[in-house]
Amino acid sequence: MLLNDLLKNTFGRLEEGVKDFDFPFVPRExxxxxxxxxxxxxxxxxxxxxxxxxxxxxxxxxxxxxxxxxxxxxxxxxxxxxxxxxxxxxxxxxxxMDVPVGDALIGRVINPLGEPIDGKGTIAYTERLPIERPAHAIMDRSPVNTPLQTGLKVVDALIPIGRGQRELILGDRQTGKTAIAIDTILNQHDKKVLCIYCAIGQRASAVAKVVANLEAKGAMEYTVVVVAEGNNSAGLKYIAPYAATSIAEHFMEQGKDVLIIYDDLTEHARSYRELSLLLKRPPGREAFPGDIFYIHSRLLERSTHLGKALKGGSLTALPIIETEAQDISAYIPTNLISITDGQIYLSPTLFESGILPAVDVGKSVSRVGGNAQLPAFRTISDLKLQYSQFEELESFARFGTRLDENTQKTINHGNRIRECLKQNELCPLSVSEEIIVLLSLTSGLLDDVAIEKIPDAEQALISQMNAFPAELLKSLLSDKPITDQDKAAVLKTAGELIAPFKKKTEPPQTTS
Ligand SMILES: Nc1ncnc2c1ncn2[C@@H]1O[C@H](COP(=O)(O)OP(=O)(O)OP(=O)(O)O)[C@@H](O)[C@H]1O
Ligand SMILES: [Mg+2]
Missing domain, CATH: 2.40.30.20 (Elongation Factor Tu (Ef-tu); domain 3)
Incomplete structure (x- = not known):
């Protein structure tokens, strides 16, 4: 009996003790x-x-x-x-794996883990998103119908890009690929397009130059820079574009227009090849693993124009690819060409002869951007034809053959087109500036200006935009084509501005 009481007493107290006991253990695997x-x-x-x-x-x-x-x-x-x-x-x-997203990232330079690397302190983010997210379904998407102006005459006029499009920029090393992407970012300063620049495997000095240019031009106010440098681990380089896309998608899903640059996906493919070989996955063509197409297609499928029901935001992608010895039929370039909606090909030959941006118009195409191009560009729609006719004839002219008057005229005009399509980096133009310059060009106003004077004549047009009536400039941006009357008014004013640069015609000789 005594023992019974003792046991009851002890267990009763134990039970009481255990009742309020909080186990501090969390299972860990x-x-x-x-x-x-x-x-x-x-x-x-x-x-x-x-x-x-x-x-x-x-x-x-x-x-x-x-x-x-x-x-x-x-x-x-x-x-x-x-x-x-x-x-x-x-x-x-x-x-x-996830990354911080949201407005707190704007103006910052981060690594693919979302950690700041610009020395401007921690980022006060409130939300994170996984870096790998499924692309939006077909029914959630809308057609590409709004232009994304690059500010580069040659691209906006001949290879137009629409918001939600994926346009590849490819070319050999040092042909101005990054310059086109940066100009496009700079041109968004008044267009409410947020920009993400994702640097993959580049030298730190090259990234620093890009960031400095963006900062100097005030473009960091609407840009996020995601950097995986060349000396970072292959894993960081591999996740960088996915992390950058999640940051961009978050803005797109809020109904904003976003532009993302992947600079460049060749490095991305190389780091994935390195990882795959180390993981002993079977190598295929050029030692790339079997799913190399999939890693890029699932990335670029995330760029789109969302329908009204999903707030109508868009994500435009400009992936960059480096070719070797101008071989655009190599494995990675052909993959990317087939995934994207067009390509801008930069030729080292044009670059070397000083034609900058070195866009090879014949090898470049935009498969959906034409539908989104502003109607005002239709007035200069014969530019492409005039230019390709010129390129064809130019090769004949090199043989020193005597040319008939018409051919000579086409070549003269073509040389002026080529000169006029040149553009310095970091100087994007507004739509009205582009149209006025190109309209003057296609209508032959510049044909009497000496080639070396073309940049001056162009500058005269651009610097005196206020000579054109404000209503007229506004109508260039509208969704209606330019009327013949407006066109005549543009050409009249442009003719007056260009007149001082025209070649002086010899006064007729009078014999006494
Ligand atoms: N439109 C331009 N006008 C004047 N200079 C230009 C223009 N475009 C590019 N450049 C110059 O050409 C050089 C190469 O340009 P960029 O760095 O953009 O080429 P890239 O193809 O991105 O090179 P990489 O293969 O090293 O990435 C730079 O020095 C740049 O300043
Ligand atoms: Mg570059």
């Missing part, structure tokens, strides 16, 4: 590192880890579970692997 190679890590002991799950390593280092086998996981590291050793603990996080 922990595995360990079995091998470390450049940029990737092999991990064992995490049977529950899912595909693309974020895994945590010591030293606040993260990795993405990428190759999941029965006994082992191949992980892409998102940082330096120098501190890792075999046997180190690895922890599951139960979430996929």
């Amino acid at each position: 922990v595995g360990y590192v079995t091998g470390v190679a450049t940029g990737i890590v092999k991990v064992s002991g995490l049977p529950g880890a899912g595909f693309e799950e974020l895994l945590k390593f010591p030293g606040n280092l993260f990795g993405i579970a990428y190759n999941i086998d029965k006994d082992e996981i191949g992980v892409i590291l998102l940082g330096e692997d120098t501190l890792l050793n075999a046997g180190d603990e690895v922890e599951r996080t139960g979430r996929v």
Whole structure:
């Protein structure tokens, strides 16, 4: 009886104690590192880890579970692997990789993890989004119907880009690919288009130059720069465009128009090839893995023009690709050409002969932008024809053949088109400036101006835009084509402004 009471007493008190006891344990799934190679890590002991799950390593280092086998996981590291050793603990996080998004990022330079690298302090973000998100469904999308002005005469007139379009910029190294992208960003200063510039695998000095240019021109006020430098791990370079796209998508889903530049996807493909080979995935053509097409198509499919029901925002993508020895039929360029809605090809030959931007009009195309082009550009629609006729005839003229008057005229006119399509970098033009210059050109007003005087004549037009009635300039931006009357009025004023640059015609000789 005594023993019974004692037991009851003890257990009763134990029960009471346990009732209010808060267990401070949270289950953790922990595995360990079995091998470390450049940029990737092999991990064992995490049977529950899912595909693309974020895994945590010591030293606040993260990795993405990428190759999941029965006994082992191949992980892409998102940082330096120098501190890792075999046997180190690895922890599951139960979430996929995400980045901060929202207005707090505007004007900032960040790495693909969303951490600031511009020395301007922490970013007060309120929301994060996964870096890999499914593209919007077909029924959520609207046709491309609003132009995205680049401010470059040659692009806006001949290879127009629409908001929501994907237009590839490709060319050999140092042909002005980045310059076209930066000019396009600068030209959005009054267009309410937010810009994301994603630098992948570039030299830090090249990125610094871009950021300095954007800052000097006030473009950082509406731009986010996402940087994975050349010396960053392959994992960071690989996730950079996806992270940048999630940042852009967040703005698009708020109904805003967004422009994203991927500079460049050749480096992206190379870093993915490096990771795949280290993960022992079977190599295919040019040693790229089998899913190299998919990594770019799923990225670029996220750019679109959303329908009214989804607030009507748009994401325009300008991916950049570097070709080797002008080979646009290499593996990555052909993949990207087939994924995008057109391409702007930059020729090193044109670049070397000083024709800048070095756009090869014959090899460039815009498959959807024409529908979005402002109607005012229709008045200069014969520019492309005039230019291609000239290019054809030009090769004959090189042989020194005697040319008939008409051919000579076409060549003279063509030379002026070429001169007039030249444009310095960091000097984008407004739509009215472009139309007035190009209309003067196609109507032959510049044919009597010496080639070397063309830049001066063009400058005279641009600097005296107020000589044109304000109503007329406004009508150039409207959604109606220019009337014949307006066209005549433009040409009359333009003719007067250009007159001082025309070649002086010899006064007729009088014989006494
Ligand atoms: N329209 C232009 N007018 C004058 N200079 C230009 C123009 N476009 C480009 N450049 C000059 O040409 C050089 C190469 O331009 P850019 O860096 O844009 O080429 P890229 O093709 O992006 O080069 P990379 O292959 O190194 O990335 C730069 O020095 C730039 O200043
Ligand atoms: Mg470049």
